[in-house]
Amino acid sequence: MFYHLLYPLSQDVGLLNIFRYITFRSFVAFLAATLISIWWGKHFINFMKRKQFGQVVRDDGPESHLKKAGTPTMGGVFILGSIFAAILISGNFFSIPLLVTIGVTLSYFILGFLDDYLKVLKKNTDGISAKGKLLWQFVTAFAASFVLVHFNVIDTALYVPFVKGPLLDLGIFFHFFAALVIVGSSNAVNLTDGLDGLAIGPIITSAASLGLMTYVAGHREISGYLFVPYVESVGELTIFAAAIIGAGVGFLWYNSYPAQIFMGDVGSLSLGGTLGTIAVLTKNEVLFVIIGGVFVTEAISVILQVASYKTRKKRIFKMAPIHHHFELMGWPEPKVIVRFWIISIFLAIFAVATLKMR
Numbered sequence: 001m002f003y004h005l006l007y008p009l010s011q012d013v014g015l016l017n018i019f020r021y022i023t024f025r026s027f028v029a030f031l032a033a034t035l036i037s038i039w040w041g042k043h044f045i046n047f048m049k050r051k052q053f054g055q056v057v058r059d060d061g062p063e064s065h066l067k068k069a070g071t072p073t074m075g076g077v078f079i080l081g082s083i084f085a086a087i088l089i090s091g092n093f094f095s096i097p098l099l100v101t102i103g104v105t106l107s108y109f110i111l112g113f114l115d116d117y118l119k120v121l122k123k124n125t126d127g128i129s130a131k132g133k134l135l136w137q138f139v140t141a142f143a144a145s146f147v148l149v150h151f152n153v154i155d156t157a158l159y160v161p162f163v164k165g166p167l168l169d170l171g172i173f174f175h176f177f178a179a180l181v182i183v184g185s186s187n188a189v190n191l192t193d194g195l196d197g198l199a200i201g202p203i204i205t206s207a208a209s210l211g212l213m214t215y216v217a218g219h220r221e222i223s224g225y226l227f228v229p230y231v232e233s234v235g236e237l238t239i240f241a242a243a244i245i246g247a248g249v250g251f252l253w254y255n256s257y258p259a260q261i262f263m264g265d266v267g268s269l270s271l272g273g274t275l276g277t278i279a280v281l282t283k284n285e286v287l288f289v290i291i292g293g294v295f296v297t298e299a300i301s302v303i304l305q306v307a308s309y310k311t312r313k314k315r316i317f318k319m320a321p322i323h324h325h326f327e328l329m330g331w332p333e334p335k336v337i338v339r340f341w342i343i344s345i346f347l348a349i350f351a352v353a354t355l356k357m358r
Helices: 002-011 014-020 022-051 063-068 076-090 096-122 130-150 173-192 200-217 220-225 234-255 265-281 293-312 322-328 333-356
Strands: none
Touching: 014 022, 022 076, 022 200, 022 234, 076 096, 076 234, 076 265, 096 130, 096 234, 096 265, 130 173, 130 265, 173 265, 173 293, 200 220, 200 234, 200 265, 200 293, 200 333, 234 265, 293 322, 293 333, 322 333
16 A cells, blocks of 8 residues: 555655665564554454354364363454555555465465354364365465466476576476465465464464565566576565564464464465465475475374374374374473474574575
8 A cells, every 4th residue: 555655656755765665665564464463463352252252172182272162263364464454555466476375365264264163153173174175275276376377477397495497397287286385385384273372483484484585586686696586576475474474473472372362274274375375486385395394294294194094003193283292292382382483493594595505
């Protein structure tokens, strides 16, 4: 809003020229998202308590989690609301990458909202069926990938860390690859959202790393110097990433142990899909495995657990996702959370360092 309303006046008022800079608008987005999230979060939590819309805890989870039943959920509503408000203030809506990312986020937000809505009203943990979720997610992801390639925003080449140029051209198979990254990211974040503050920490670190990647990929000179594929106007996603960080900090104000509110599918599915979309847009699909290493590990632990039980009737972990395994080993919940945060920070820094290793 500021960009479209105030920047055109910069020819008459030189001070307004500052709105042309992505760095400045990202800073504004971060501050706006943080303050809005903290302010809105308090009122949202009180509203959810009055309506008695609380979390339904799965009866097959750790017994220690049963006490969390009734804690307000669907915190993703004010997270995403704060993000969109910040983008409305600072974003340049002439950017196709920004519009596509908003589209994916909104689609997954609606999916998560419907899922949480059914769970809260029916007081069970079923919600929308797994097949229904996957169909919705893949259709959205395929549509996003098609638009990006059709309008020549990105190509179909595959890039990997430590290699200067593209590894190979995936052609039409790129759409399947991109969809897998977006859907996989969405569901991996959803699986990670099981402890107080566990998911939002890696979301913040991943957004910070990807935000830097968007700035680099959207800057012709810097991308050329670092041998990173240049993507026209993808730098606007730096503002999106800054808004995620700000809204995440505001949410963590209430979600830190012991949590006053949970994110819900409305937050985890949409934020995960957003991170995956940004990874695709910056051609960092493979590097995202490192950036989102915590999410990847959580997802793999579930896959291995299910596969092992179906084939051998034996479990690899005490419980999956893997954060429950450490809980059952005797680690206090705060210790599991902070250690996962530390790992996420390390992976984020390492991923950024690969920019100079190409």
